[in-house]
Amino acid sequence: MEQLKMTNLDFNGRVAIVTGAGQGMGREHAKMLASRGARVVVNDVNAANAAEAVAEITNAGGTAVVDSHNVVTEAPEIVQTALDSFGQLDIVVNNAGINAFGRFWEMEADTWWRIFDVAVKGVVGVSRAAMPHLIASGTGRLINISSNGVMGVPTDSAYNAAKAAIWGLGITLAAEAREVGVQVTTLMPVALTPMTEDAFPNPVIKDAMRTTVPASSVSAFVTWLAHQDTAVFGETFEIAGVAAGRVAIAGMPRMKVEAPTPESWADSGEVLMKDGELRAFRNASESFRDQMVYLAPELDEVLPANAADVSR
């Protein structure tokens, strides 16, 4: 790949918004982008933290401004800050998030929806406001922060549901936005930050995380994805420290019943629950095609790889 040969990813002339950049990973992303020449909008509802992050950037010779709008209710204003301050927008890192734990049926509805909204309404609102400017950039980059929580963590249903929504949005948006020159990628990071500081009480785990996955360790990956020469379309990555991998949905082996009756499925439960070779799906077309060819093998010749793409 072209970018593997690069020695220096430079962001001169680029403008970035990082949401939730007052602390944790967001602050580190903002600092790294600024250290390489990007002019950065440091967004956070915690204005004091955002100001501290901006001071760190400017003291190091970078350019950044504070924006304390709320991603849920004031997304267009965040984009406007970039335009008013720097006249353009090339990169958005949708990083703001909150979390709280409690059983689904015990958590106050307001709390549940607040967690969900910061993630989903935040990403949707900021991305919608940003898209025309990312398109105008010619090499727009949109990076959405999801979580491996999409695979389930008890007592974290609002967060996980929201992060799954961000994941699904990203897969679809990546395909749509590619046609207009904007690269959309989704990250499932792991890092020791104020958000996760108390989630791992075991000191051995926490010490290992402090060394291997400090908040700053994800920023190099974000910065690589944010660069105008990076061409990675429609992917989701797990990223933890110096380790990363692509994420896909995997299906266990399929089975068929003789007739579609509840009794046939009841008799087949054991077979259905057996693990086996996995099939990886990156999008709905791959899953749809795989299911249809399994049922009607003659479709193998007929079904296009993008069978579930209704935009054609």
Ligand SMILES: NC(=O)c1ccc[n+]([C@@H]2O[C@H](COP(=O)([O-])OP(=O)(O)OC[C@H]3O[C@@H](n4cnc5c(N)ncnc54)[C@H](O)[C@@H]3O)[C@@H](O)[C@H]2O)c1
């Ligand atoms: N830390 C991890 O291991 C981990 C794992 C998976 C995903 N994530 C995700 O990564 C992102 C960053 O997480 P972190 O661990 O650095 O968290 P963090 O709590 O340290 O930082 C999140 C920041 O978002 C800000 N924020 C919250 N609501 C906001 C709003 N409405 N508008 C603007 N800013 C708002 C907070 O003030 C805070 O500064 C989050 O989206 C989080 O869900 C983190």
